[in-house]
Structures are given as structure tokens and as C-alpha cells.
Amino acid sequence: VATARAALARPAKDASAPxxxxxxxxxxxxxxxxxxxxxxxxxxxxxxxxTTLPRFDLMSHLEREPGGLxxxxxxxxxxxxxxxxxxxxxxLIESGHVERRPSDTDRRVQLIxxxxxxxxxxxxxxxxxxxxxxxxxxxxxxPGADELMALLARTKxxxxxxxxxxxx
Amino acid sequence: VATARAALARPAKDASAPxxxxxxxxxxxxxxxxxxxxxxxxxxxxxxxxTTLPRFDLMSHLEREPGGLxxxxxxxxxxxxxxxxxxxxxxLIESGHVERRPSDTDRRVQLIxxxxxxxxxxxxxxxxxxxxxxxxxxxxxxPGADELMALLARTKxxxxxxxxxxxx
DNA sequence: GAAGATTGATCGATCAATCTTG
DNA sequence: CAAGATTGATCGATCAATCTTC
Numbered sequence: 001v002a003t004a005r006a007a008l009a010r011p012a013k014d015a016s017a018p019x020x021x022x023x024x025x026x027x028x029x030x031x032x033x034x035x036x037x038x039x040x041x042x043x044x045x046x047x048x049x050x051t052t053l054p055r056f057d058l059m060s061h062l063e064r065e066p067g068g069l070x071x072x073x074x075x076x077x078x079x080x081x082x083x084x085x086x087x088x089x090x091x092l093i094e095s096g097h098v099e100r101r102p103s104d105t106d107r108r109v110q111l112i113x114x115x116x117x118x119x120x121x122x123x124x125x126x127x128x129x130x131x132x133x134x135x136x137x138x139x140x141x142x143p144g145a146d147e148l149m150a151l152l153a154r155t156k157x158x159x160x161x162x163x164x165x166x167x168x
Numbered sequence: 169v170a171t172a173r174a175a176l177a178r179p180a181k182d183a184s185a186p187x188x189x190x191x192x193x194x195x196x197x198x199x200x201x202x203x204x205x206x207x208x209x210x211x212x213x214x215x216x217x218x219t220t221l222p223r224f225d226l227m228s229h230l231e232r233e234p235g236g237l238x239x240x241x242x243x244x245x246x247x248x249x250x251x252x253x254x255x256x257x258x259x260l261i262e263s264g265h266v267e268r269r270p271s272d273t274d275r276r277v278q279l280i281x282x283x284x285x286x287x288x289x290x291x292x293x294x295x296x297x298x299x300x301x302x303x304x305x306x307x308x309x310x311p312g313a314d315e316l317m318a319l320l321a322r323t324k325x326x327x328x329x330x331x332x333x334x335x336x
Numbered sequence: 337g338a339a340g341a342t343t344g345a346t347c348g349a350t351c352a353a354t355c356t357t358g
Numbered sequence: 359c360a361a362g363a364t365t366g367a368t369c370g371a372t373c374a375a376t377c378t379t380c
Contacts, residue, residue, distance in 0.1 A: 019310075020302035026317050027205065027301045033324045034202035035247050037195065040331045042350085052350095054370060072340060079203050084371050086342055091369080108340045108379045133195045134188035139326030142187075144319055149194050151308075151316040156201045158307030163208045210372085220372095222348060240362060252349050254364055259347080276357045276362045 030155075037136050044132055049125050054078075054088055056129065059097065059114060059122040068113035070103070097121060198323075205304050212300055217293050222246075222256055224297065227265065227282060227290040236281035238271070265289060 042053045061077050062069060069077075075085045089112055092098035097118030103109035114122065137145070210221045229245050230237060237245075243253045257280055260266035265286030271277035282290065305313065 020298045022313065023302045023305045024298050026305065026313055026320075029317060029320045029324070030198075030202055031206065032247065033320045033327070034198055036324060036331065037327050038199065039247060040327065046350085052369075070340075071342095079200065079207060080370085081372055082341065083343075083373080088370075106340085106380070110341065130188045130192050134191045136327045136330050137191045137194065137323065139329060140319075140323055144322060145190065145194055147315065148319040148323065149197060151312055151319065152194075152197045152201045154312060155305065155308055155316065156197070156204060159201070159205050159208065159304045161307060162304050163204065214372090220347075238362075239364095248348085249350055250363065251351080251365075256348075274358070274362085278363065 037133075040136065041129065041132060045125070045129075048128065049121075051125065054080075055092060055097075056122075056125055058085075058088055058092065059118060060126065062098065062112065062114045063119065063122050063126075066113065068101075068111040070109050070111055072109075074112065092118070205301075208304065209297065209300060213293070213297075216296065217289075219293065222248075223260060223265075224290075224293055226253075226256055226260065227286060228294065230266065230280065230282045231287065231290050231294075234281065236269075236279040238277050238279060240277075242280065260286070 038053065045051050045053060045056055057078055058074065061074055071085050071089065072082060075082045078085070089098055089100060093100060097115060098112055099115050100110050100112045103111055140148070206221065213219050213221060213224055225246060226242065229242055239253050239257065240250060243250045246253070257266055257268060261268060265283060266280055267283050268278050268280045271279055308316070
């Protein structure tokens with residue numbers, strides 16, 4: 001036990017940056033904060049609307065683009081795989097919230113968009129969702145929110161510089 | 169299309185806070201930043217170690233407690249459901265990284281801990297993971313990291329005040 | 337050959353129900 | 359009756375493979 005504790009207290013040897021331990025703590029805090037809020041929103045969407053976060057997320061992207069979006073574009077914006085979208089869309093078509101039609105100009109492409117029912121359902125959920133988010137962030141004041149927004153932008157840019165660097 | 173755009177531009181009417189739209193944007197940035205980093209770590213864990221983030225996450229909690237943890241305690245720390253843990257632990261037992269034994273004092277309780285193999289495997293992955301995180305956050309300087317850490321703590325506290333308030 | 341989409345296998349996650357034990 | 363754990367049904371997510379179309 002003592003040796004394990006010592007190993008934890010000791011700074012890492014092979015890390016690429018001097019305070020990589022602090023970066024890991026920062027990453028864990030970012031992850032747990034997001035997960036805490038996400039779980040609560042997920043729970044409320046289920047309890048009050050009988051829906052899920054991925055469904056809501058997909059509908060929110062479609063609501064912004066009344067002309068419709070391709071599956072690939074949606075999967076890129078939602079940062080999930082292509083195969084994931086196929087099933088998710090399938091279930092939303094089943095429930096009548098989304099419709100799918102092939103593109104006129106490229107027969108490989110499927111365009112999806114909200115139905116009238118989907119739009120109405122989304123608007124009601126979006127109002128509640130917005131209030132929930134405001135409630136969850138209530139203790140964060142205005143300057144704090146602005147600063148957090150800016151720091152997350154910097155973090156995202158930093159991560160993107162790594163994930164987008166694959167050559168060829 | 170024009171009316172839909174107008175609806176988006178117009179500030180929400182029923183929101184509980186004056187700038188709840190800005191809070192939603194902040195929440196989406198928090199979520200996408202976390203997801204971006206999470207997806208990259210997930211990909212690297214798979215490619216270089218043939219493992220997954222939940223497995224790594226579970227092992228990291230066990231590595232901090234050589235005496236073992238109960239399933240409930242682990243599920244609380246990982247912020248996932250109890251039923252989820254049962255399956256995850258089952259697979260890690262199958263691969264020889266984790267062992268499970270019933271508690272001596274309370275026969276309802278199952279204690280789990282890393283095996284020697286699990287500990288060795290985890291140490292190697294943890295070194296790589298730490299370097300990856302440092303790389304992903306590389307463009308964030310020291311004061312920025314400190315400030316982000318503090319703002320996330322405030323955000324987490326704000327959200328906890330909501331999620332923990334259920335009476336009775 | 338490359339891109340868009342779908343399929344199938346597998347894992348991770350939730351919830352609701354159940355079983356055992358305290 | 360509470361709490362810890364497991365089970366079963368279902369959804370969400372990934373990857374690898376395949377099919378069609380460009």
C-alpha cells in the first residue's frame with residue numbers, strides 16, 4: 001500500500017511535459033463536469049419527454065438546417081460514427097420525427113430533415129433544455145462564463161491541432 | 169427558412185435566466201471539447217493497447233485503492249450505473265486484469281481489485297495516457313490551465329447544487 | 337479507387353425488475 | 359423495508375466489412 005501511494009505521489013518520469021500530472025487532473029475535471037451535467041440532462045429528457053440526449057442532439061442539428069443535412073454532415077457535427085447515425089435516424093423516422101430522402105444530385109447521399117411533428121416536439125424540448133442548462137450553470141457569474149468560454153475555445157483548438165494532424 | 173433563422177436569432181422567452189442562450193452555447197462548447205479529447209484518447213487506447221476508455225477508467229480507480237473497492241463505490245466514482253459495472257468487471261475478470269471476492273463483513277458486498285497483471289498493464293497505459301493528455305492540452309499555458317481548473321470547479325459545484333437537491 | 341451509407345458483431349450504458357442480505 | 363449486486367431488454371456507439379455511386 002505504501003509503495004503504491006508513493007508511486008502516485010512521485011511525479012511521472014516519461015511524460016512529455018513537465019506538469020503532465022496537473023494536465024491529467026484538469027482533463028479529469030473537464031470530463032467529470034461534462035458527465036455530471038450530461039447525466040442530469042439525459043435523466044430529465046427521459047423523465048419529462050421520454051426521449052434521449054442523442055435524439056435531442058440530432059434534432060437540434062436538423063432544426064438549424066430546415067433544408068436538410070446529409071448523414072455524413074450530421075455525423076461530423078455530432079462527432080459520432082456514420083454507422084451510429086443510420087440507426088439513430090432509423091428510430092426517429094419510426095417515431096415520425098424525421099424524414100429521409102435521397103439527394104437529387106448525388107445518388108449516394110441521403111438527406112434528412114425534421115418533420116412538422118419533429119419540429120414541434122423539438123421546440124418544446126428546447127425551451128425546457130435551455131432552462132435546465134441555465135439552472136445547472138446558475139452559480140457561474142457572467143465574467144466567469146465568458147472566461148470559461150474562451151478557455152474552452154483555446155483547449156479545443158489545442159486538441160484539434162493534435163487530432164487533425166494525421167499526414168497523407 | 170427565413171422564419172426559422174429568425175426564430176433562432178430571437179432570444180428565448182420562457183428561459184429562467186436572462187442569458188440562457190449563452191449558457192447553452194457554453195454547455196455545448198464544454199460538451200464538444202470533452203468529446204473531442206475523449207474520442208482521441210479512446211482511439212489511441214484502442215490502437216496502441218487494444219483496450220477501451222471505460223476499462224482504463226475502471227482500472228485507474230482500482231489502482232488508487234490497492235485494498236479494493238465495492239462495486240457501488242466504483243460506480244459512484246465513475247458516475248455510471250450499477251448494472252453497467254457488473255458487465256465491465258466481468259470482462260476485466262475474463263481478461264485477468266481484475267479479481268472479485270465477497271466482503272467478509274457484509275455478504276451483499278463484492279470487493280474488486282487489480283491483479284498483478286492488471287496493475288502492470290495499467291502502469292504502462294497510464295504513462296502513455298498522461299503523455300497524450302499533455303499533448304492534447306499543450307497549447308494551454310500554465311495560468312490558463314489554472315484558471316480553467318478553477319472555473320470547472322465552480323461549474324461542477326453549480327451543477328451539483330442542482331443534482332443533489334432532491335428532497336427525501 | 338474514394339466517398340456515402342448500411343450492415344453485423346461487440347461493447348458500453350441505462351432502466352426496471354429481481355434476489356440476497358442487512 | 360434498504361442496500362448491494364445481478365439480470366434482461368433496449369439503445370447508443372464503435373469498428374470493420376460491404377454495396378452503391380461518383
